[in-house]
Structures are given as structure tokens and as C-alpha cells.
Amino acid sequence: MTATLPETATDVVLSVRDLVVEITVPRREPIRPVRGVSFDVRSGRRLGIVGESGSGKSLTALSLMRLLPPRARIAAGHVLLRGNDLAPVSEREMARVRGGQISTVYQDPMSSLNPLMTVGRQITEAIAAHEGVGRREARERAIQVLGDVGLPQPARRIDDHPHQFSGGMRQRVMIAMAICTNPDVLIADEPTTALDVTTQARIMEMLGRIVEERRMGVILITHDLGLASSFCDDIHVMYAGRIVESGTGAAVLSTPAHPYSEALLDSICGLDRDVERPIAAISGQPPLPHQLPSGCPFHPRCAYAQEVCTVDPPPAVAVREQVAECHFPVEAGTA
Amino acid sequence: MSATDMTPSRIDPVREETLLVVDHLSRHFRLGGPRSRRIVKAVDDVSLVLTRGETVGLVGESGSGKSTLARLLLRLDEPTSGSVHFESTDLFGISRRELRRLRREMQIVFQDPYASLNKRKTVEQIVSFPLVVHERSLSRKERSARVAELLELVGLRPDHARVFPRQLSGGQCQRVNIARALALNPKLVVLDEAVSAVDVSIQAQILNLLRRLQDQLDLTYLFVTHDLAVVRYMADTIAVMYLGRIVEQGPRDSLFAEPQHPYTHALLASIPPAPGETQREQIVLREAPAADTLPSGCRFHPRCPLGERELCRTVDPPPHAAGAGHTVACHFPQSAGSLLAEVARERA
Numbered sequence: 001m002t003a004t005l006p007e008t009a010t011d012v013v014l015s016v017r018d019l020v021v022e023i024t025v026p027r028r029e030p031i032r033p034v035r036g037v038s039f040d041v042r043s044g045r046r047l048g049i050v051g052e053s054g055s056g057k058s059l060t061a062l063s064l065m066r067l068l069p070p071r072a073r074i075a076a077g078h079v080l081l082r083g084n085d086l087a088p089v090s091e092r093e094m095a096r097v098r099g100g101q102i103s104t105v106y107q108d109p110m111s112s113l114n115p116l117m118t119v120g121r122q123i124t125e126a127i128a129a130h131e132g133v134g135r136r137e138a139r140e141r142a143i144q145v146l147g148d149v150g151l152p153q154p155a156r157r158i159d160d161h162p163h164q165f166s167g168g169m170r171q172r173v174m175i176a177m178a179i180c181t182n183p184d185v186l187i188a189d190e191p192t193t194a195l196d197v198t199t200q201a202r203i204m205e206m207l208g209r210i211v212e213e214r215r216m217g218v219i220l221i222t223h224d225l226g227l228a229s230s231f232c233d234d235i236h237v238m239y240a241g242r243i244v245e246s247g248t249g250a251a252v253l254s255t256p257a258h259p260y261s262e263a264l265l266d267s268i269c270g271l272d273r274d275v276e277r278p279i280a281a282i283s284g285q286p287p288l289p290h291q292l293p294s295g296c297p298f299h300p301r302c303a304y305a306q307e308v309c310t311v312d313p314p315p316a317v318a319v320r321e322q323v324a325e326c327h328f329p330v331e332a333g334t335a
Numbered sequence: 336m337s338a339t340d341m342t343p344s345r346i347d348p349v350r351e352e353t354l355l356v357v358d359h360l361s362r363h364f365r366l367g368g369p370r371s372r373r374i375v376k377a378v379d380d381v382s383l384v385l386t387r388g389e390t391v392g393l394v395g396e397s398g399s400g401k402s403t404l405a406r407l408l409l410r411l412d413e414p415t416s417g418s419v420h421f422e423s424t425d426l427f428g429i430s431r432r433e434l435r436r437l438r439r440e441m442q443i444v445f446q447d448p449y450a451s452l453n454k455r456k457t458v459e460q461i462v463s464f465p466l467v468v469h470e471r472s473l474s475r476k477e478r479s480a481r482v483a484e485l486l487e488l489v490g491l492r493p494d495h496a497r498v499f500p501r502q503l504s505g506g507q508c509q510r511v512n513i514a515r516a517l518a519l520n521p522k523l524v525v526l527d528e529a530v531s532a533v534d535v536s537i538q539a540q541i542l543n544l545l546r547r548l549q550d551q552l553d554l555t556y557l558f559v560t561h562d563l564a565v566v567r568y569m570a571d572t573i574a575v576m577y578l579g580r581i582v583e584q585g586p587r588d589s590l591f592a593e594p595q596h597p598y599t600h601a602l603l604a605s606i607p608p609a610p611g612e613t614q615r616e617q618i619v620l621r622e623a624p625a626a627d628t629l630p631s632g633c634r635f636h637p638r639c640p641l642g643e644r645e646l647c648r649t650v651d652p653p654p655h656a657a658g659a660g661h662t663v664a665c666h667f668p669q670s671a672g673s674l675l676a677e678v679a680r681e682r683a
Contacts, residue, residue, distance in 0.1 A: 152622065224607070271606060285537070
């Protein structure tokens with residue numbers, strides 16, 4: 001399974017190259033929470049970006065939509081949507097792309113939906129704005145898409161307001177809004193973190209079915225390796241603003257190549273673990289962007305760190321089916 | 336350990352092991368005006384025993400009433416009926432003054448590590464605050480020494496005493512919260528989603544820390560969470576709550592090896608498997624009913640995969656014994672395999 005054969009390049013809908021996000025800080029050097037990130041999103045494939053808070057995963061997602069907070073900007077790199085660079089386009093063109101070709105589902109549906117508008121109006125507005133269809137047709141399509149995401153009795157509930165729905169149903173409405181224009185890329189940023197476990201499982205199942213049917217490319221941003229491994233084809237692990245390991249979900253999770261991925265897997269409190277033994281926790285804290293360690297940013301917490309790790313930034317090396325940025329990637333069988 | 340101020344003669348040897356007894360506790364809220372008939376039974380007839388030095392895990396989804404129950408056990412709220420005994424003291428039968436003394440014995444750690452710390456105070460001021468209130472005889476120097484001791488206990492450095500919460504990471508803030516909770520040598524610590532907001536790599540550190548502290552200080556925990564994997568690692572006894580009622584309760588090994596309630600099965604099946612673990616077969620629940628009307632009969636029946644059976648629609652199931660110390664409130668308790676088979680049979 002080689003994921004990088006040249007002929008698959010035509011499937012690439014979104015390509016991110018050497019993305020750097022910079023945040024200006026008053027009276028200090030700007031900080032760089034995203035430091036050179038590259039990846040491809042292919043239609044019909046699901047890509048998971050896994051990292052802890054501060055790893056840069058959410059800023060990466062926001063820069064794809066050009067929705068960075070005021071002091072943050074794309075300082076270098078390219079975001080290519082079907083070959084066209086989004087970094088320099090006008091705000092007006094960007095508004096067409098957002099919700100049109102790229103859509104996002106956020107963590108908290110209540111803060112992303114307008115509480116004063118019926119859900120029907122919010123969805124028909126999106127359809128009308130991006131597809132240029134009449135109001136009646138937009139409404140029909142809204143009912144259709146609400147049904148597709150598993151909302152019971154969509155024709156009746158379309159005129160309800162967001163507060164009349166449960167958390168899970170609200171997230172379905174959000175997903176309906178995100179997919180109603182048939183985007184090429186769907187970014188799901190912690191889409192089920194605010195939901196109960198029984199609801200989470202059902203939402204992810206529905207999301208999987210929808211992206212399968214519509215052959216969308218998906219980016220799932222999450223801190224949950226379990227969720228990423230059960231949902232995604234490919235996984236990128238982020239740490240301190242870099243993708244430190246990438247590969248197929250199966251490969252990264254069964255034989256991690258980067259010591260951070262390995263340590264993260266060991267620290268998961270799973271249902272089948274031996275409860276008598278303490279969990280192998282990673283010591284220390286993730287670094288802050290203005291206090292990055294020299295050399296490899298993971299070296300102060302790494303069990304395998306050597307002299308060179310404290311000095312030189314690690315090269316990207318191919319290990320088995322993965323690519324890892326590490327001087328001493330984990331050999332198979334030691335994990 | 337501080338000397339017990341209870342008269343030892345009043346505690347018989349069997350009950351000495353017991354720290355806290357919750358007996359038929361209920362907390363109902365009236366929705367709307369004072370004459371409204373809409374009542375939410377946030378906690379409904381719950382009985383629970385906390386044994387000294389052990390952890391009871393309280394699992395449930397949002398709206399299950401687990402946080403209301405936790406608040407009642409600290410008398411941060413008053414019940415509609417029922418009682419809570421801490422050692423031999425009736426928690427709701429004592430005066431404010433006595434309560435203030437008892438509060439030293441029971442502490443709580445909340446979910447959001449930042450929100451529960453005053454951002455204008457240093458770590459030293461935060462951790463020493465309970466001592467300022469309850470241990471007035473301590474000199475400033477003695478207090479500082481105690482804070483240093485507490486910081487070391489939770490794995491922080493002495494120089495952390497001088498910093499403000501914003502200079503700390505989420506994990507470090509949660510350690511400060513734990514240090515403050517331990518300042519008065521409590522017997523009971525309620526951990527309300529204490530690791531739910533911290534990062535994966537930090538979660539393991541905090542869980543290991545809590546287990547070590549329990550051994551070291553002989554603490555009793557009530558561990559409130561929505562995460563079954565975490566509760567399995569932490570708790571000796573587990574209670575699963577649904578709409579205000581404990582629907583299944585038992586020792587960890589028995590509850591995880593042989594769960595009996597369809598809701599417990601659904602919770603277990605919906606956890607994404609950790610890498611290397613196999614996915615359990617999905618048990619699909621039906622849509623949740625509106626929160627302000629408690630279903631008739633078994634409160635779980637509108638979501639139950641077994642569907643609308645006559646008995647389930649009409650009779651509220653009492654807890655049945657399902658093994659040593661293991662009870663289940665269901666008319667048709669069974670294993671996951673048998674439940675799936677029955678659901679498949681009914682669908683056919």
C-alpha cells in the first residue's frame with residue numbers, strides 16, 4: 001500500500017505545502033504555532049490530524065478556510081484547492097470557497113448556529129448563496145439533506161429553531177449545513193467532542209456514510225487517537241507545529257515510527273488495559289510556541305533522545321510505510 | 336492522618352470500613368413557575384456506599400444527574416428526600432457550624448483546571464487558602480511549609496508557588512487544584528470529570544498521580560466521569576446512572592466482565608476502541624425523549640434496543656441481584672451477546 005503513487009495525484013483536491021502560521025505578540029518576537037506543514041487531501045479519503053492542544057492542528061484547519069484569528073496570518077506556504085492557491089485570493093472570492101468547496105463542522109453546534117433563525121432558513125440561505133437556485137428548490141434540497149444526515153421528520157422539523165434540538169441533532173444540522181453544497185473538502189474539527197459517547201458513535205457512523213456516498217475529502221481534526229484510528233484512512237500526528245509522523249492509520253497505530261506517537265499510544269487509557277499497572281504516561285508538558293526546545297522539539301520528553309536530538313532538527317525519514325521526523329525512529333518490534 | 340473526632344465507641348467494626356452512605360436520595364427540580372407541574376428528577380432514589388480507601392466511579396452521560404449527586408454528597412445542594420451519612424454524621428441534619436467543620440473532610444476537584452483557579456492569585460495563595468480559613472493557628476511560615484509539601488506531593492516544583500495560573504499548563508493547573516483539595520487532609524475527594532479537559536498525554540499523568548495519592552493518604556474517591564475506560568482504571572466499584580437513577584452497579588471486574596443492563600452495553604459498545612483493541616458490536620439506542628417528561632415504567636424504555644414491551648412501559652424495574660455486590664435495574668437483564676441475538680430475532 002503506497003499512498004504516494006503519481007497516478008493518484010489527480011485525486012488530490014486540496015494540497016497544503018510548507019504552511020507557516022505566525023502570530024504577532026506585542027513587544028515580542030512573533031510566534032510560529034504552525035511551522036512548515038504539508039499534506040494532501042484526496043477525494044473520498046479520510047485524513048486524520050491528531051495532536052494535543054497547542055500542537056497547531058486547529059490553526060492549520062483555520063488557515064485552510066482563511067479564518068485565522070486577527071493577530072495570526074499565513075506567513076509562508078501554499079494552500080492549493082484543485083491547483084489554485086488560496087493564500088493570495090481576495091476575501092470576496094474566499095467567501096465563495098468557504099461553505100462552497102470547503103466546509104467545516106465545528107465542535108460546538110450551539111455556537112455555530114444562529115439561535116434566532118430556523119435551521120431551515122440557515123441551510124436554504126447557504127444553498128441559495130452558493131448554488132444560485134430559487135427559494136423553493138433550496139428548501140426542498142434542505143429537507144432532503146436534513147433527511148440524509150438522519151434527522152427524523154425533516155419536513156416538519158425544518159422550521160424549528162436550534163434550541164429545539166438535542167445536542168446530537170444539532171450536530172446533525174451542522175453537518176447538513178456543511179454538506180448541502182457538496183463541497184470537495186469537509187473539515188471536521190473535533191466534531192463529536194462535546195457530545196455523549198452513545199451519540200458520538202452514531203454521528204461518526206453517519207458522517208462516514210455521507211462522505212463515502214459523496215466522495216468528499218475529509219480532514220478530521222482530533223485529540224482522540226481512538227476516534228481517528230476507527231474513522232480515518234491516513235493519519236498525521238502533529239507536535240509543536242510540525243507533522244512528526246504520517247502514514248496510513250493502520251500503520252501509525254500498529255507500529256508507530258515516531259517516539260511521540262508511540263508514547264501517545266501507550267498513554268491511552270483503553271478498555272482492555274491491565275488496570276493493576278500504571279499507565280505509561282509521557283513526562284513533562286508539550287512546549288509553548290515561544291519556548292521551543294532546540295533540535296527536536298520532543299527531545300525533553302523523549303525516552304530515546306541522544307545528544308544529537310538536542311542540537312539538530314530531525315530529518316524526515318521513511319520508516320516502513322510511514323514518514324517520521326526523528327533521528328532515531330522506533331524500530332518494528334520494540335513497540 | 337488527623338485523629339478522628341468521632342467517638343470511636345459509636346462505630347461498630349463492620350461500619351468502620353464505611354465512609355459514606357447514601358440512602359434513597361432524591362433531588363427534584365420544578366421547571367417553570369412555583370405552581371408548575373413539570374418536575375425534573377435529577378437524582379431519583381439513589382443508594383450508594385463509599386468504602387474507606389476505595390473509589391466509586393459514577394458514570395453517565397450529560398443529564399444523567401451524576402454532577403447533581405456529587406454536589407449533594409458535599410451538601411452543596413439540599414435533597415428533596417433521602418439521607419447521606421458521612422461516618423456517623425447525618426449530613427443534612429447538622430447545623431451550618433458543624434457543616435463547616437465537616438467540610439474539611441470532603442473536597443472536590445472540578446473539570447476545568449483554569450476556571451477553578453483565581454487568576455489573580457499565586458499558586459501559593461490558592462493552595463494555602465483552605466489553611467487560612469480552617470487552620471487559623473498556623474503561622475505564615477508554617478503555611479508556606481505546608482504549601483511546599485503539598486506541591487511536592489502533587490509533582491510540582493517549589494518555585495511554582497510564586498507563579499500565576501496563566502503561567503501553567505492545563506495539567507499543572509489540575510495539579511494545583513488537587514493540592515488545594517488535599518490541603519486539609521480530607522477523607523473524601525470528589526473528582527468531577529477531573530481529567531476530561533486535559534490532554535491525552537497529561538491525562539495519564541494525572542490518573543497515575545491520583546492513584547498514588549490514594550494509596551499514600553488513604554483517600555476515598557468519588558470519581559464522576561462519562562468515560563468508561565477511565566473509570567475502569569480508577570474505580571473499585573462502578574455505578575452507571577441514567578436519568579437520575581443508578582441502572583447498574585457493581586464491583587469493577589464483575590461489571591466489566593458481565594454487564595447486564597442494555598444501557599451499560601450501549602455505553603461500552605460506543606467507545607472507539609483504543610489502537611490494537613477490537614471494536615465491540617454496536618448496540619444502537621433510539622433517540623432520547625425530551626428531558627422534561629420522565630418516561631413511564633422503566634425510564635430507559637424509549638431508548639432501549641429491546642423496544643416497547645408491556646412490562647417495561649408500565650413497571651419501574653427495581654434493582655435485581657446480578658452477582659456479588661452487582662445489581663441491575665432491568666426487567667430483562669442479559670449479556671451483550673444475548674441482547675444482540677434478541678434484537679436481531681425481534682427485527683426478523
